[in-house]
Amino acid sequence: MSTGQLPRWVDLGLIPLINLVAAFFVSGLVVILIGESPVEAVQVLIWGSLGFGEGIGFTLFYATNFIFTGLAVAVAFHAGLFNIGGEGQAYIGGLGVAAACLLLDHIVPWWVTMPFAVAGAALMGAAWAFIPGYLQATRGSHVVITTIMFNFIAASLMVYLLVNVIGEAGSMQPETRTFVEGGRLPFLTDIIPGVDFGTAPVNFSLILALLACIGVWLLIWRTRLGYEIRSYGANPDAAVYAGINPVRTIVITMMISGGLAGMMAINEVMGSQHRLLIEFVTGYGFVGIAVALMGRAHPVGIVLAAILFGMLYQGGAELSFEIPAITRDMIVVIQGLVILFAGALEYMFRPTLVRLFASRRAPAAAAG
Amino acid sequence: MKKLFAMSAAASVMLACASALAADIQPAVLYDLGGKFDKSFNEAAHSGAQRFLEDTGIEYRDFELQNDSQREQALRNFARRGMNPIVAIGFSQANAVEKVAAEYPDTQFAIVDMVVDLPNVRSIVFKEHEGSYIVGMLAAMASETGKVGFVGGMDIPLIRKFACGYKQGVLAVNADAEVFQNMTGTTGAAWNDPVKGGELAKSQFDRGADVVYHAAGATGIGVLQAAADAGKLGIGVDSNQNGLHPGSVLSSMIKRVDVAVYQAFDDAKNDNWTSGFEVLGLAEGGVDWALDENNAALVTEEMKAAVAQAKNQIISGEIVVHDYMSDQNCPF
Incomplete structure (x- = not known):
């Protein structure tokens, strides 16, 4: 383990910052290559994501999605499992949300519908993650393979259901009917006095997401189950020797992970679109992996990383709006570079920093 | 500069x-x-x-x-x-x-x-069903095996509308014809998967089809490529795709x-x-079939006459092409 070699602030603050700067530096070179000013691009990106109420609203809206999917990946990480099926789990979670909203929206207000929608989303997501988890635990089928395959099964199932079963007849778009008031979460603009997020769809789900962060922190670091999850992740053999049931741990972890991913659907389906439609996940599940990596699988880190990716999403949209030469594919390149430096190349600068701090510490130690 | x-x-x-x-x-x-x-x-x-x-x-x-x-x-x-x-x-x-x-x-x-x-x-x-009907007729007339194919992008009502019109057109020419239908996928990637499009087209050729029509966006590039490689005929969609493989694209269903x-x-x-x-529709020139120097050799006078007649009949209301969207059902 490399932790302990560096002061905590370097590990958690400086290294992510250096990675981020490096990513933006390379992105800047790409922007220069296509003949635009990188300074202007950064200005537009930051102004677009944080410069005005609606921009902040959109940033937080995207961040809500990333918090849920990031937490999902992080919980599985702690048990040494790599759940890359957040995409499918969120998609199926939408089914639970839609079921609650379609059944209840005419009858009760939103705050009665919400618990059912949350439970529906979590249950459906958990059920979708249960099968890969169970197969991993009892048959050794690797979750990386099974969860990604389950993404495709989820997509097929949802298209089938939306086109043939629950979709609105006569509509080109495979989608359910639009929910009425009782199936819509309130926008934060409307419930927090004095805050103006314009028309941004940031909604009550953000509060649910932050509650989920606290829940995950309590689960992983303050409960017996969390201890089992962490022990199993650190060393499965030792954990089994210590009497931890591996099947139970894997299955429960995967279900919690899937449930969190499923809850992302609340933000999109009940919070923003107010209907279940095809392809509403559009990659948030996969970005969750980057968010969890960058946030070091810790809720605080995940919130910060989710906001960063929210900024990239919202600022990126403004960027391609303001500077048409920077297309959406360029935005994907910039996002990809951030993921590359923050996730995959995370250890690129570490050895240098370790040496740097070791050489600084060594004379001090000698003097002491 | x-x-x-x-x-x-x-x-x-x-x-x-x-x-x-x-x-x-x-x-x-x-x-x-x-x-x-x-x-x-x-x-x-x-x-x-x-x-x-x-x-x-x-x-x-x-x-x-x-x-x-x-x-x-x-x-x-x-x-x-x-x-x-x-x-x-x-x-x-x-x-x-x-x-x-x-x-x-x-x-x-x-x-x-x-x-x-x-x-x-x-x-x-x-x-789209009217234009698809016309290219369906062309496909049935150009086919020697009596078997033709359709490759769709994502399985959504809009694409079923293309498929249904096409099938009706094929059957109008040859009531015994067989129409193979495949959809590429269930995610947005289905619009942009030329490799899979090509594989689906090949599997239809293996089953005896010799003309294949696609309504699959960029996936269709692979469909037309596979048709050209196998010496069969493809039919393009939306834009005029006759020029992609001159001599191997029978026509294109143009949606303007x-x-x-x-x-x-x-x-x-x-x-x-x-x-x-x-x-x-056909009457307004919103959908049509493409004829240019790239496919002139493939379309006989007889085919031209037949589709011209069908086009007039559709415009006059004599032939009603079934719209999948009207009842979410394809009766053929």
Whole structure:
């Protein structure tokens, strides 16, 4: 383990910052290559994501999605499992949300519908993650393979259901009917006095997401189950020797992970679109992996990383709006570079920093 | 070079302003998730806007979506900046157009492939089933085995509409013909998977098909490639794709999204804007089949006569091509 070699602030603050700067530096070179000013691009990106109420609203809206999917990946990480099926789990979670909203929206207000929608989303997501988890635990089928395959099964199932079963007849778009008031979460603009997020769809789900962060922190670091999850992740053999049931741990972890991913659907389906439609996940599940990596699988880190990716999403949209030469594919390149430096190349600068701090510490130690 | 171009563009804009009073429109296009260079549906919209730029010198703005939440955001961004008219491409934009058009009643909106009933929205839908019927007839006449194929993109009602019209056309020529249907996938990737498109086409060839029609966006590039490689015939869609493999593309079912976009811009420029409901079928030239030097050798006089007759009969109402969307069902 490399932790302990560096002061905590370097590990958690400086290294992510250096990675981020490096990513933006390379992105800047790409922007220069296509003949635009990188300074202007950064200005537009930051102004677009944080410069005005609606921009902040959109940033937080995207961040809500990333918090849920990031937490999902992080919980599985702690048990040494790599759940890359957040995409499918969120998609199926939408089914639970839609079921609650379609059944209840005419009858009760939103705050009665919400618990059912949350439970529906979590249950459906958990059920979708249960099968890969169970197969991993009892048959050794690797979750990386099974969860990604389950993404495709989820997509097929949802298209089938939306086109043939629950979709609105006569509509080109495979989608359910639009929910009425009782199936819509309130926008934060409307419930927090004095805050103006314009028309941004940031909604009550953000509060649910932050509650989920606290829940995950309590689960992983303050409960017996969390201890089992962490022990199993650190060393499965030792954990089994210590009497931890591996099947139970894997299955429960995967279900919690899937449930969190499923809850992302609340933000999109009940919070923003107010209907279940095809392809509403559009990659948030996969970005969750980057968010969890960058946030070091810790809720605080995940919130910060989710906001960063929210900024990239919202600022990126403004960027391609303001500077048409920077297309959406360029935005994907910039996002990809951030993921590359923050996730995959995370250890690129570490050895240098370790040496740097070791050489600084060594004379001090000698003097002491 | 770039400066020179900018200057000449500025000069032409100034000239345009001086010559025409109503020319100061700021048109905008919002593409669907497929992106503007999908070699098909969205690209047709792009080429319409591009042609308008070349003809009039009037610049337009466009935007490519990354996710569903950006639909409303992009429309509002356009409207707020005084863009007018704003053309939204694709049925998925309907909800967003409905919301934003109500917020900006003085801005003209147009939506392709869906109907939004507001006083400032022009809804343009196409009768894809009619065009598909015609290419279905061509396929059945060109086929020697009596077996033809269809490769769709994503399995959604719109694509079933293509498939159903096609099948009806095939059966109208040869009641014993077999039509193989495959959809490429269930995610958005199904519009952009030429490898899988090619594999599906090959499997249909293995089962005896010798003509295959695609309605699959960029996936269809692989379908047409596979047809050319196997010495069979492909049929293109949306844009005229006859030139992709001259001699191997029997025809293309053209859907004039480009004309719809051009027309919307042009009407706004000439103060001729009309809102409401436009259905473009064979009669209106909204859908058609493509005949050019690339496929002239493949289409016999007999085929031309037969489709010309069918076209007249469809226009006159003598032949009714079944619209899948009317009852979510294909009776063939």
